[in-house]
Amino acid sequence: MNNFTYLRATDVSSAVSLLAANSSQDAAARFLAGGTNLVDLMREGVEKTHALVDITRAPLSDVQELPHGGVRVGALVRNSHLAGHPLIRERYSLLSQAILNGASAQLRNMATTGGNIMQRTRCYYFYDTASRCNKRAAGSGCDAIEGFNRIHAILGTSPHCIATHPSDMCVALAALDAIVNVMGPSGERSLPFSEVHRLPGNDPQMDTNLQPGELITSVDLPASAARLSSVYRKVRDRASYAFALVSVAAAIKIDNGVIQEVRLALGGVAHKPWRATIAEQLLRGVAPTSENFVKAAAAELAPAIPRRGNAFKPELAKRTITSVLSELTAKEGAGQ
Amino acid sequence: MTTSVETQSLVLQINGSTRKLTIEPRVSLLDALRDHLHLSGTKKGCDQGACGACTVLVDGERINSCLALAIQYEGREILTIEGLTTFGKLHPLQEAFIDQDGFQCGYCTPGQICSAVGMLAEFGQGAPSALTKDGVANGELTEAEVRERMSGNLCRCGAYVGIREAIQHVYRRQIYGGQAR
Numbered sequence: 001m002n003n004f005t006y007l008r009a010t011d012v013s014s015a016v017s018l019l020a021a022n023s024s025q026d027a028a029a030r031f032l033a034g035g036t037n038l039v040d041l042m043r044e045g046v047e048k049t050h051a052l053v054d055i056t057r058a059p060l061s062d063v064q065e066l067p068h069g070g071v072r073v074g075a076l077v078r079n080s081h082l083a084g085h086p087l088i089r090e091r092y093s094l095l096s097q098a099i100l101n102g103a104s105a106q107l108r109n110m111a112t113t114g115g116n117i118m119q120r121t122r123c124y125y126f127y128d129t130a131s132r133c134n135k136r137a138a139g140s141g142c143d144a145i146e147g148f149n150r151i152h153a154i155l156g157t158s159p160h161c162i163a164t165h166p167s168d169m170c171v172a173l174a175a176l177d178a179i180v181n182v183m184g185p186s187g188e189r190s191l192p193f194s195e196v197h198r199l200p201g202n203d204p205q206m207d208t209n210l211q212p213g214e215l216i217t218s219v220d221l222p223a224s225a226a227r228l229s230s231v232y233r234k235v236r237d238r239a240s241y242a243f244a245l246v247s248v249a250a251a252i253k254i255d256n257g258v259i260q261e262v263r264l265a266l267g268g269v270a271h272k273p274w275r276a277t278i279a280e281q282l283l284r285g286v287a288p289t290s291e292n293f294v295k296a297a298a299a300e301l302a303p304a305i306p307r308r309g310n311a312f313k314p315e316l317a318k319r320t321i322t323s324v325l326s327e328l329t330a331k332e333g334a335g336q
Numbered sequence: 337m338t339t340s341v342e343t344q345s346l347v348l349q350i351n352g353s354t355r356k357l358t359i360e361p362r363v364s365l366l367d368a369l370r371d372h373l374h375l376s377g378t379k380k381g382c383d384q385g386a387c388g389a390c391t392v393l394v395d396g397e398r399i400n401s402c403l404a405l406a407i408q409y410e411g412r413e414i415l416t417i418e419g420l421t422t423f424g425k426l427h428p429l430q431e432a433f434i435d436q437d438g439f440q441c442g443y444c445t446p447g448q449i450c451s452a453v454g455m456l457a458e459f460g461q462g463a464p465s466a467l468t469k470d471g472v473a474n475g476e477l478t479e480a481e482v483r484e485r486m487s488g489n490l491c492r493c494g495a496y497v498g499i500r501e502a503i504q505h506v507y508r509r510q511i512y513g514g515q516a517r
Contacts, residue, residue, distance in 0.1 A: 006344065006361035006407050032408070039364070039403045040384050052361070054408055080397075084463045093470045100466040104488025105455060107385060109397045110404070240466070240487035 001043045005051040012183050012217055015055045020185045020213050022051040031055050031215055033076060034110040036103075037119040045129050046120075046136055060114075060217060063087055069223030075114030075216045079169065080105065082113060092221050094230035094249055098172035101234045104241045114216035117170060117180065117196060120207060121163035121271075122243055124148060134160045135204045149309040151243060154317075155270045157305055161204030164268055165197055166243050171267035172232060174275045175249040176225040184214035193219075197272030204271070228253060228263070229332050233324050235268075235316060244268035245310075246317045252288070252328045259283050264325075269304075269317055276300045279321065288329040290322060297321040346410050350375070351419030361407050366390045368406035369416060377417035377446045381490070388489035391447040391454075392416050398454030400488075417446035420453065428509065429453060432502035440493035451489045452503045456510070459485065477507045 007022065007029075009015035015031065022029040029051035032038060041047035060074035063085050071087050082088055083099040103111065111119075125131040125143040132141035144152055144162050152162040170193075178193040197208050210216075228251035236242040247267035253260045262283045264276040279296035286292045297318040304314040345358045350373065357372050366383075369375045369392070381389030383402045390402040393415040420427040429449050432438065439445040459477055465484050468474065474481075482500045491499060 001362045003360055003362050006405070032405075035405060035408065036385060036400070036403050039405060042362075043383070052405075056408060080458075080463065089464065089470075096464065097466070100464060100468070104388065105458070105465075105485055106388060106391055106398050106400045106451065106488045107403075109454075110399050240484050 001039075001045075002048050002050075004042075004049060006054065007051060008054045008057060010057045012055075012058055012060070012215065015053055015058055016183055016185060016213060016215055019053045019215070022053070023213065028212060029053055033112040033115040034078065035115075036107050036111045037115065041120065041127075044127055046127060055215070066220065066223070069226060071221045071226075073113050073219045073221065075218055076112045079103070079108040079111045079113070079116060082169075083108065091226040092172075092176060094175060094228070094232055094251055095169065095172040095221070097230075097232040098168040098247075098249060101232060101247070102168035113169075113219055116167055117173075117216060117219075118208070118210075119165075119167060122166045123152065123163040126163060135163055135200075135207075138203070138205045145307065147309075149307040151245065151268070152307060152310055153270045154304040154306050154310060154313045155266075155274055155301075156199040157271070158200040158202065158204065160202060161200035161271065162307065163200070163204065163271055165207070165270070165272050167273065168232070168234060168244065168247060168267060170197070170273040171247055171249045171265045173219065173221075174273035175230075175251060175263040175265035177222055177263075179220040179222070180216055181218045181220065182210060182214045183217050184211055186211075188217075190220075193273075194275055200271045207271075225251070225263070228261070229328055230263075231324050231328055231331075233320060233327075235320055246313060246320050248317075248320045248324045250321075250324045250328055252325065252332060254288055254329065254332045257287055259286060259288050262325075264300075264321065266300075266317060266321075269313060276321070278302075283325075288325070288332075290326060293322040293325045294318070344407060346407055348406065348409060348414060349412065350414045351416060357406075359406060361405060363406050364402055365392070365404040365406045365409055365414070366401040369401065375416055375418050378450075379443055379446055381444065381447075386490075387444070387447075388451055389444050389447040391451040391489065393450055393454055396454070396457060398451050415450070417450055420449065427453070428506050429456075429502065432505045433499070436502040436505055437495065437498035438502040439491075439495050439498070444489060444491045444493075448486070448489045448491065448499055451486060452499075452506075455482075455485045456503070456507060459507075460510075477504060479504070 030049045032052040032054045060076040062074045083096045131143040230251035234247040249265045251263040266274040279300035282296040301314045379389040381387035385400045385403045392401045
């Protein structure tokens with residue numbers, strides 16, 4: 001790991017100004033929170049910043065109710081605390097389930113809400129500084145496309161990058177229509193969760209739409225997404241402590257034998273948490289039958305571009321979607 | 337390697353005592369413990385957060401010390417395997433690991449034991465795991481729960497059966513009486 005200057009900020013505005021004061025056009029300082037991803041990337045030589053601004057002492061560790069029934073999660077709430085928080089377990093169990101399916105207990109004790117969103121891909125070629133990677137070194141090429149690509153993306157890829165976003169938490173946040181609040185040198189703004197992460201396109205070096213120097217301060221969970229019947233299912237190469245090959249976050253509301261509301265998001269398949277809008281559109285207003293589930297899943301995965309190592313993924317994704325929706329339908333039926 | 341950055345003095349609270357050290361900000365908590373404070377009970381396995389050998393407790397919660405910068409942990413209560421023994425008496429989990437054959441080579445053991453201390457506390461406080469059903473309180477600490485909750489600690493010798501039994505042994509003593517903490 002290269003050496004760096006360590007700076008400490010105890011509130012949001014000084015964190016933002018400290019980062020700006022220590023960054024230039026070609027040398028950006030970085031915010032440091034739980035460190036589980038950033039410290040690792042620095043040790044591997046993937047990330048080589050000259051200055052870290054430690055924000056862990058800023059007052060962003062609260063989970064609080066919003067006036068109209070939603071919940072605001074501070075950016076420094078640690079993953080274990082969020083998953084176990086009574087408000088989250090009661091109103092947004094999808095989020096709790098997703099978090100508990102990610103990483104290990106030790107990592108969840110360190111990792112924060114903001115850091116989880118900002119974590120980078122675990123593509124082997126991104127991590128290996130001897131490989132070509134357009135995300136790590138723009139324009140150098142992509143060794144994953146013809147390489148070992150079992151864990152890579154099948155939806156929304158580009159000829160320049162097939163990396164996935166590795167988070168479980170973010171798949172639930174996508175399904176819940178969360179709002180991400182940020183503070184930057186030019187003030188505060190809010191982004192719908194679907195607009196936080198990017199598809200690779202021609203600029204895979206950019207993971208998110210955050211501007212340089214912007215800091216995530218909180219995440220809002222809307223009241224409209226509270227208390228939905230939901231399931232998070234993760235398919236992976238071992239039973240615990242592994243990244244998703246495919247994961248599905250689903251929530252559904254059935255009335256009089258018709259799907260009134262459905263939210264569906266996929267993990268492990270794209271450069272961003274993938275909101276399955278095509279499938280959702282086909283499912284809204286129809287009967288919750290397995291034929292309809294199969295049809296919706298097939299339509300969502302129709303544009304998939306599988307590679308040699310992940311040719312199984314479109315079928316795995318379709319079957320997992322169908323299975324999760326069937327489980328939810330049975331759960332809804334049992335509850336009525 | 338650039339060394340333009342000065343070393344910094346910091347104070348850590350480790351196993352109940354105040355330790356001063358002067359290190360570069362890039363030194364991990366793991367390296368600070370082992371190389372600077374000679375507390376070599378905490379082990380370096382993968383150095384990338386994948387194996388759990390470096391697990392220590394901070395304010396009672398288990399973390400991977402390899403992914404922690406020491407300088408970030410000023411003012412926190414750090415507990416390592418060396419701090420679990422009180423007045424020469426082994427911690428109940430240490431005893432149970434011996435009694436139940438919870439190790440072979442022993443390299444992962446300090447991490448396993450610190451992790452188990454944190455896990456039993458979490459379980460006791462009602463923290464859920466991926467196996468916990470919606471809104472349901474923790475029931476028994478089953479075999480499946482131990483496996484899930486301890487999945488961040490790998491054992492290359494494969495002593496998992498003994499590790500699990502040692503943990504359940506201490507859990508049962510906590511629940512059904514006995515002197516275990």
